[in-house]
Amino acid sequence: MTISRRLMMVFLIVVVSMVTLAFYSVNTARKFLLDCVSKHSIFLAEEMMKKVEYSINDKMEFLQVRSKGYLLEKVLAESNREFESLDNIEEYIAQKEREWVSAPEGSITPFMKRLIDNRLSQQLRDEYIKFWIEEYGRVVFTEALVTNRYGANVAQTARTTDYRQDDEQWWQVAKRDGVYVGGVEYDESTGNYGLVLAQRVEDERHNFIGVIKAIMHVTGIIKQAELAAERCQTTEIKLITKKGQLIYATKSFRILEDISGKEFFKKIKQQSGFFISQEGGRERIFSYVSSRGQIKFRGPQWILLVSHDTREVFNPIFILRSHILNASLIIIVLTVLVTLFISRSITMPIARLREGAEIIGKGNLDYKVGTEANDEVGQLSRAFDRMTENLKKVTASRDELNKEILVRKQAEAELKNTYEELKKAHRQLEESEAQLIQSEKMRTLGMVTAGIAHELNNPMMGMLNFVQYCIKHTPEDDRRYGILKDVEQEINRCISILRNLLTFSRMSREGQQEYQKESLAAVLERTLQLLSFRIDTQHITVTQHIDEETPDVWMKVSNIQQVFLNLITNALDALEKAEKKEINIQVRPEGEFVRTTIADSGCGIAPENLKKIFDPFFTTRPPGQSTGLGLSICQSIVEEHGGKIICESEPGRGAKFEVLLPIKRERKEERYEW
Amino acid sequence: MSGKRILVIDDDEAIRKSFALALEDTGYQVDTAESGEKGIEMERKAGYQLIFLDLKMPGMNGVETLREIRKIDEVVPIYVITAYHKDFFDQLLNAAEDGINFEVLEKPIGGEQIVSVAKSVLET
Numbered sequence: 105m106t107i108s109r110r111l112m113m114v115f116l117i118v119v120v121s122m123v124t125l126a127f128y129s130v131n132t133a134r135k136f137l138l139d140c141v142s143k144h145s146i147f148l149a150e151e152m153m154k155k156v157e158y159s160i161n162d163k164m165e166f167l168q169v170r171s172k173g174y175l176l177e178k179v180l181a182e183s184n185r186e187f188e189s190l191d192n193i194e195e196y197i198a199q200k201e202r203e204w205v206s207a208p209e210g211s212i213t214p215f216m217k218r219l220i221d222n223r224l225s226q227q228l229r230d231e232y233i234k235f236w237i238e239e240y241g242r243v244v245f246t247e248a249l250v251t252n253r254y255g256a257n258v259a260q261t262a263r264t265t266d267y268r269q270d271d272e273q274w275w276q277v278a279k280r281d282g283v284y285v286g287g288v289e290y291d292e293s294t295g296n297y298g299l300v301l302a303q304r305v306e307d308e309r310h311n312f313i314g315v316i317k318a319i320m321h322v323t324g325i326i327k328q329a330e331l332a333a334e335r336c337q338t339t340e341i342k343l344i345t346k347k348g349q350l351i352y353a354t355k356s357f358r359i360l361e362d363i364s365g366k367e368f369f370k371k372i373k374q375q376s377g378f379f380i381s382q383e384g385g386r387e388r389i390f391s392y393v394s395s396r397g398q399i400k401f402r403g404p405q406w407i408l409l410v411s412h413d414t415r416e417v418f419n420p421i422f423i424l425r426s427h428i429l430n431a432s433l434i435i436i437v438l439t440v441l442v443t444l445f446i447s448r449s450i451t452m453p454i455a456r457l458r459e460g461a462e463i464i465g466k467g468n469l470d471y472k473v474g475t476e477a478n479d480e481v482g483q484l485s486r487a488f489d490r491m492t493e494n495l496k497k498v499t500a501s502r503d504e505l506n507k508e509i510l511v512r513k514q515a516e517a518e519l520k521n522t523y524e525e526l527k528k529a530h531r532q533l534e535e536s537e538a539q540l541i542q543s544e545k546m547r548t549l550g551m552v553t554a555g556i557a558h559e560l561n562n563p564m565m566g567m568l569n570f571v572q573y574c575i576k577h578t579p580e581d582d583r584r585y586g587i588l589k590d591v592e593q594e595i596n597r598c599i600s601i602l603r604n605l606l607t608f609s610r611m612s613r614e615g616q617q618e619y620q621k622e623s624l625a626a627v628l629e630r631t632l633q634l635l636s637f638r639i640d641t642q643h644i645t646v647t648q649h650i651d652e653e654t655p656d657v658w659m660k661v662s663n664i665q666q667v668f669l670n671l672i673t674n675a676l677d678a679l680e681k682a683e684k685k686e687i688n689i690q691v692r693p694e695g696e697f698v699r700t701t702i703a704d705s706g707c708g709i710a711p712e713n714l715k716k717i718f719d720p721f722f723t724t725r726p727p728g729q730s731t732g733l734g735l736s737i738c739q740s741i742v743e744e745h746g747g748k749i750i751c752e753s754e755p756g757r758g759a760k761f762e763v764l765l766p767i768k769r770e771r772k773e774e775r776y777e778w
Numbered sequence: 779m780s781g782k783r784i785l786v787i788d789d790d791e792a793i794r795k796s797f798a799l800a801l802e803d804t805g806y807q808v809d810t811a812e813s814g815e816k817g818i819e820m821e822r823k824a825g826y827q828l829i830f831l832d833l834k835m836p837g838m839n840g841v842e843t844l845r846e847i848r849k850i851d852e853v854v855p856i857y858v859i860t861a862y863h864k865d866f867f868d869q870l871l872n873a874a875e876d877g878i879n880f881e882v883l884e885k886p887i888g889g890e891q892i893v894s895v896a897k898s899v900l901e902t
Contacts, residue, residue, distance in 0.1 A: 561886055563792055565886030566796050568886055569892070570799065572799075573800070573889065599886050
């Protein structure tokens with residue numbers, strides 16, 4: 105990953121983190137705001153509810169105070185006494201009730217009129233209706249009514265629907281408990297909905313003497329409370345009964361409308377709380393509080409709902425969110441641009457550095473990156489240039505060193521060559537010396553031998569002839585004849601030895617035989633014929649492999665024949681006691697030479713003897729059986745021909761003699777000069 | 779058979795005697811000379827039908843003697859007998875080139891060979 109991408113990633117991670125944090129903050133703020141608004145609304149609802157309850161309580165106290173009035177007690181006492189004097193109170197009340205209800209609607213019967221227009225009724229109107237209007241400028245009570253202890257109307261501010269009230273809940277509760285705060289009812293006489301309040305009336309001795317009922321103007325009370333509360337633009341206030349009947353709403357509403365099926369009503373569960381719910385396709389925050397009632401009365405069993413449109417409440421959050429969104433976009437774009445700028449400012453010098461490194465890597469040590477920048481990359485570039493400079497120096501000295509190493513290596517190689525040549529020359533010198541010594545030895549030996557042989561020749565010839573003379577003149581049956589024959593034989597042996605010695609010593613100077621072209625195969629054939637008697641009697645297998653391409657060789661035929669004779673005779677000697685009796689002869693051309701190999705399967709030659717076999721007089725046979733000159737003579741003959749004779753052998757594996765003869769005659773300087 | 783005469787020129791008595799003994803029963807007359815000079819003298823005086831001549835001799839050597847005898851007699855068969863004629867090889871070659879006839883016999887020579895040589899020369 106390139107540096108610019110890494111930078112970009114780092115910056116983007118930071119920015120994204122910041123944006124995420126911002127949105128998290130916004131969400132948290134939203135939650136807090138919701139909490140805050142809801143709580144505020146609950147508080148508002150509570151305050152309003154308190155005001156409502158207080159207002160009701162206030163009116164209840166008003167009712168209590170008014171239940172102790174002189175006129176009221178006096179009127180009620182008279183009415184009660186009047187009823188008690190009746191024969192049948194129940195019948196009377198029922199009679200009057202029937203008359204009351206049967207009277208046409210809106211009409212006032214004289215009996216009714218007497219009840220509405222009496223002094224107590226006048227007082228009721230003054231105290232309950234006129235007083236509040238005059239004093240506070242608003243309607244508080246819409247109707248007031250007083251019954252005697254039997255539930256019959258005694259005084260009233262306007263016509264009521266019934267005459268008897270003892271069957272009404274408010275009357276019974278008030279009589280029993282002393283106080284009644286009722287539900288919301290429609291008051292036909294005023295055409296208003298109102299809250300029914302009732303108060304038990306007692307005399308000084310706390311005897312029940314009647315009930316006062318007053319209907320409070322509900323809307324008025326709530327509006328009073330509502331006015332005091334702070335409100336938002338979309339704030340709505342609803343007052344509902346616990347059964348879901350709508351009593352009041354800030355928007356236009358139908359009184360006692362059943363809203364128990366609405367979503368928000370179902371979410372009301374506790375004494376107070378808040379929730380978010382849909383209403384009219386809008387999301388709203390609802391805060392609610394239920395009336396707790398007062399010590400003196402149970403309370404109206406109402407729920408006050410305050411709701412706000414979430415859009416209004418969360419508007420600041422929405423605005424903040426959109427601002428953050430815009431800011432984030434701008435920051436991200438700016439970040440990308442800044443990152444690109446920074447990464448370029450970092451990577452450009454690095455790229456130049458890399459380029460420089462590549463150029464230098466290719467061997468151009470004169471290249472300079474060169475930079476004015478003072479940052480880390482600039483420092484690196486300068487360090488790089490310094491390194492290149494040093495490298496240049498080092499490379500120069502290294503090159504010189506390499507050159508010197510090369511020169512020294514050449515010198516070493518030359519020295520080694522010279523040494524090898526010297527060694528070779530030394531070896532050749534040693535060989536020549538050995539040869540020289542050998543040839544000197546041979547020369548001396550030859551001279552001595554020749555001298556001895558020559559000197560012995562004449563006596564031998566004499567002896568031979570003398571003994572032959574004696575043999576000739578001795579009868580064959582004479583015992584001396586045999587002895588003389590033995591002498592002749594011994595002399596002949598001596599002559600044979602002398603001949604060998606002379607052949608050895610005068611090999612090169614016998615002028616009687618000329619070089620001629622002859623087939624080696626033919627010479628070998630003749631030699632084998634000469635030895636055929638021995639080969640047959642010894643039961644020896646002779647195998648020959650003669651290459652057809654073998655050319656004739658320039659040679660002194662009888663000498664070469666003597667060589668083969670010697671070698672094959674030696675082989676036959678070696679095979680005398682061998683189990684496997686084979687002689688293998690091979691002839692094949694080899695460049696300018698012909699190689700003749702004579703191998704036997706005999707006892708072989710001991711390694712310590714292998715070097716000495718060509719020495720004159722060397723023999724392993726018992727004295728008298730061999731002169732030890734055979735192989736010396738062979739070597740002399742072959743070398744005289746410009747060839748070479750080699751022996752290879754391992755004890756027990758037989759011996760192999762190889763005779764290399766040049767095909768063309770070589771004008772070779774004669775080795776033995778005597 | 780008789781009347782044929784052979785001269786043996788050799789400084790070694792054993793050789794001279796060997797020839798004499800070997801040819802004893804052949805009927806040929808064998809004369810011997812112990813030096814070249816004497817041999818020449820004898821050839822000059824008597825003339826022989828066959829001469830065996832040693833090469834290595836004190837005084838006149840065989841080749842010199844050969845040349846001298848050839849001056850006396852151009853046709854008499856002369857067998858040069860030697861064990862070892864390297865020293866005289868060139869001289870012999872020269873003599874041969876000069877048209878001097880001779881044969882070579884290699885020492886040591888046995889009685890039978892001596893007789894057969896003598897007979898082959900003298901009986902044909």
